[in-house]
Each structure stands twice: as structure tokens, then as C-alpha cells.
Amino acid sequence: MSENGKNKREWVKTAAIIFLSVMLVLTFFANSIMNYSLPEVATSYVQSGSITAKIRGTGTVESGDPYEVKVTESRKVSSVAVSVGQTVQKGDVLFYLEDAESEELKAAKSALEEAQKKYELAVLTAEISSSNIFSANENVSSEVYRQQITNAQAAVQRAEKAYNAAIDAVTAAEAAVVPYQQQVDQLTQKISDYRAQVSYESSQDVAARDDARIKAAEDKLNAVVSGGDAATVENARKELADAQNAKAARQTTIVNLNAAAADMELQKYSLEKDLAAAQAVVAEKKAAVETAKAEWDEKEADLNKLVGNIANVISLEQMLDTITEAQKLVDELSAKSYDATITADISGTVTQINVTAGNTTSASSPVAVLQPEGAGYTLSFSVTNEQAKRLSVGDRADLVNAWRYDDVEVTLASIKPDKNDPSQRKQLTFNVTGNVTAGQTFNISVGQKSANYDLTVPNSAIREDSNGKFILIVESKSSPLGDRYVATRVDVEVLASDDTQSAISGGLNGYEYVITTSNKPVEAGDLVRMPD
Numbered sequence: 001m002s003e004n005g006k007n008k009r010e011w012v013k014t015a016a017i018i019f020l021s022v023m024l025v026l027t028f029f030a031n032s033i034m035n036y037s038l039p040e041v042a043t044s045y046v047q048s049g050s051i052t053a054k055i056r057g058t059g060t061v062e063s064g065d066p067y068e069v070k071v072t073e074s075r076k077v078s079s080v081a082v083s084v085g086q087t088v089q090k091g092d093v094l095f096y097l098e099d100a101e102s103e104e105l106k107a108a109k110s111a112l113e114e115a116q117k118k119y120e121l122a123v124l125t126a127e128i129s130s131s132n133i134f135s136a137n138e139n140v141s142s143e144v145y146r147q148q149i150t151n152a153q154a155a156v157q158r159a160e161k162a163y164n165a166a167i168d169a170v171t172a173a174e175a176a177v178v179p180y181q182q183q184v185d186q187l188t189q190k191i192s193d194y195r196a197q198v199s200y201e202s203s204q205d206v207a208a209r210d211d212a213r214i215k216a217a218e219d220k221l222n223a224v225v226s227g228g229d230a231a232t233v234e235n236a237r238k239e240l241a242d243a244q245n246a247k248a249a250r251q252t253t254i255v256n257l258n259a260a261a262a263d264m265e266l267q268k269y270s271l272e273k274d275l276a277a278a279q280a281v282v283a284e285k286k287a288a289v290e291t292a293k294a295e296w297d298e299k300e301a302d303l304n305k306l307v308g309n310i311a312n313v314i315s316l317e318q319m320l321d322t323i324t325e326a327q328k329l330v331d332e333l334s335a336k337s338y339d340a341t342i343t344a345d346i347s348g349t350v351t352q353i354n355v356t357a358g359n360t361t362s363a364s365s366p367v368a369v370l371q372p373e374g375a376g377y378t379l380s381f382s383v384t385n386e387q388a389k390r391l392s393v394g395d396r397a398d399l400v401n402a403w404r405y406d407d408v409e410v411t412l413a414s415i416k417p418d419k420n421d422p423s424q425r426k427q428l429t430f431n432v433t434g435n436v437t438a439g440q441t442f443n444i445s446v447g448q449k450s451a452n453y454d455l456t457v458p459n460s461a462i463r464e465d466s467n468g469k470f471i472l473i474v475e476s477k478s479s480p481l482g483d484r485y486v487a488t489r490v491d492v493e494v495l496a497s498d499d500t501q502s503a504i505s506g507g508l509n510g511y512e513y514v515i516t517t518s519n520k521p522v523e524a525g526d527l528v529r530m531p532d
Helices: 002-037 103-125 130-138 142-201 204-225 230-335
Strands: 041-045 047-052 055-060 067-069 077-080 093-097 341-343 348-353 368-372 377-384 396-399 409-417 425-433 441-446 450-458 463-465 468-479 482-497 501-506 513-518
Touching: 047 482, 047 501, 055 425, 103 230, 142 230, 204 230, 409 441, 425 441, 450 482, 450 513
Parallel strands: none
Antiparallel strands: 041 513, 047 450, 055 377, 055 441, 067 368, 077 093, 093 341, 348 368, 377 425, 396 409, 396 441, 409 425, 450 501, 463 468, 468 482, 468 513, 482 501
């Protein structure tokens, strides 16, 4: 038993050793297999360096001052007298046209007829005197019209001022009536009061009361005279005298009231005459207001009539001008209806012919394009603002494959914002001289200014996607099985480039390993392997 147990332990030990050895071998080879399955990348240091920036672009040669040959009417071309590249002199025939009335001539005749009818109708319907029509034909200056209107406006203003003054005069006259009316009203009231008091004092009731008082006093006196003492008789006599005096006083009051009322009647009569005079002044002033208003209305009517007449005169004058221009156009187009040609207005080289025999010309597009004699050529393309900063007007550009072209020089003439992206790009325009023709395409490079930059990488390291330009750097990460290398994205801006290197800016310190090429596609976050 002991021998068997020993053998069993030896077998377990041996199996464990074999298992561990196999696992170690498998781990080693698995790591090696995985490494060989990863993309192998070539790298370069991110380091400082010098960039000789050359800006490249492609453009088509155009005439620096192309002259478009245009016609003003639609005519059928019978033959073409020149060809592209041919040199012509001013006045040379370019195209022969068929004999016919153009659509433009027909339209011009119709327009002339319509203008004449419109003028005749205006003369018949407008309220314009013969002198005004004569003025229209005599071309009276606008300054004369302006002075006439100014004078009429001044007359309106004077009439308005007179009307306002008349209104003020009525107000003043009405104010003058008020004191007279108040005094008349006051006297009328007093006279009425006095007459009422007289009526009261003279009434039968008051007279009867006085008579009754006197009768009672007389009766009392008669009663005491025969049997009364002296004092009683005296008192009775006094009561009778008082009663008689009261009646007499009342009569005096009535006389005084009638006298005062009569005096007030005289005063009222005099005031009423003054009041009537003041009221007559008011009526007179109101009549003056009506007159002033009528004058104002008349002056405004005169102004409106004048303005209307002037407008009509000017309108007729414009109609006559329209008729004159329409007749001139008809005459010009009629003269071109037969034996017509299209000639060169300048001397130069034919660079483009847009119509052939049998085609119809159009006023909207040129029939040919000429390169003016002595005029140069241009070439343009767009660059970034950063690239444009490194250039100056006057810089000479080099032609790619320059050996293919004889005596061609390209010079930067202007740097302007690109109309399609003015905030981010510039349009470079070059003057092109030498043996060239419009329509040639040139590839050029410009800019020879060297500059030192802190961060440069090979051009092959620059990548770009929808988020912009970036590079992939290699970062090392430790693991139980050894170092691992990961491709990490760094967004950058390309500051300058030459044929091999680019200067960049971004979140870099310098001397990082940047991936330039790989044997398989590499994305940010991928594991990669370095060359052995």
C-alpha cells in the first residue's frame, strides 16, 4: 500500500508540473500570436523643425479683361466670319446675319405705336391748356415749376394766416359784447325788482290795510276825546298820525321806485344801443371769417390745380421723350434689318464663339468673347486664411511641369476674401503672361518662406474625418503579459506644409511617437505592435 501511495503522489506531482508547463507555453505563444495579429505600425517622432511652405493650387486661365460681344436683338446668323484664336481689328466682321425684321424691331414698332396712342389720349382727357402743352414742348425747367408751386404755397399760407386772424378777431369781438350784456341783464333784473315792489306797494290789499289802520286810529281817537284823559287822547292822536304818515311814506316809496325804475330804463336803453353795436361788430367779424375761409379754399384749389397741371405737363413731356426714344430705336433696328453684320468693337483675339450659322442671337448672352489687344490673363484659386498669411502680392509662382511651357510667368496680383467662404478662406488671383491662351489649366505652387515650428510630423501622419484633422500617437501601457501599445487620437491644426513635413499645433509635448503608416487599418483605441 505504501508503494502504491508513493507512486500515486509522484504521478500527481508529475501531472501538475506538466500542466503548469503547458499553460506557460500556451500563455507565451498566445501572447506572441496576439501580437502578430495586431496591425504593425511605422512611427516617427513629433519634433521641432523648419517648414518651407509651398501653397499649391489649380486654376484655369481667363482673360484679364474679357470683352463680350453682345447684340441687342434676336437675329438668325447666316455665317461665322472668324474662328477661335484669330486676331481681329476693330470694325472687322465677326458674323453675317440674315435679312429679316427682328422680334426686337417688331416689339419696338409696337411700343412706338402704343406710346403715340397714350400721348394722344392724355392730351384729349387731361385738363391742360394749350399754353401748358406748349410749355411741355418747350421743356420748361423744373426750377420754374418749383417756383410756381412755391408762390402758390405762400399764397395758401397767407390766406390761412388771414383766416386765423379773422377767427381771433371774432373771439375778441365776442369778448367785448359780454360786459354790455351783463350790465343790461343786471339793469333788467333791477327794473323788474323795482316794478314788482311798486306793484306790491300799490296793491289794493296794502292800500286797504293802510286805510283800515287809519280808520281804527280815528275811531280810537273819537272814542277817547269825549271821556278820556289827556294822555290817552295824546296817544290816540299819535297812533292816528303814525298811520297817516305810514300811508304817506308808502306813496313816497312808490314815487321813488317808479323814478328809479324810469332812470334804469334810460340806462338800459343806452346800454342796449352799445350792446347792439358790439353785436354788429361780432357779425361783421364772422362775415370776415367766412370771406377769409373762402379765400383760403380758393388758394388751396389754385395750388392743387397748379400741381395737377404741372404733373400733367411733366407726364406729357415724359410721353414725348418716350415717343422720341421709341422712334430712335425703331430707326436703328430698321437700319439693321438688311445687309446686317456683327462687327468687333475692339481689336483683339477671338477666345470664344457661342453661335454658329443657323443659330439665333440673344440679347441675354454674348455671341463671342474677345481678348483685348494688350490685355493680360489671370488665374485664381482659393486657400485658407492661414495659408494666405504667408503670401504677399507680387510673389512669383512656379508651374508644375514648367518645362512644358515656354516663357510663362505667374505673379500673385491680389488676395481677397473668398465669396463662398469669406470668413475662412481667401481668393488668390495671379497675373499670367507669356505664351498662354484662355481656357488652359495650370498647376502652380507659390510661397518660399521658411519658418521654424515646435511640432512637425511627416505628411503621411496627418489624418482627417468629419471632426477635422488629427494624428494617432502610440502610447505604452503595462500589463501582466508585458507592455501593450495603443493608438491614441490627438486633434491638431495644420499650420504649414511642404513636400514631406507639416507643422501642427495640438495637445502634444513633443517627441511622441506618431503613426505614419501601418500594414492594416488603425483606429483610435486600437492595440498596435511596433516593428521588431
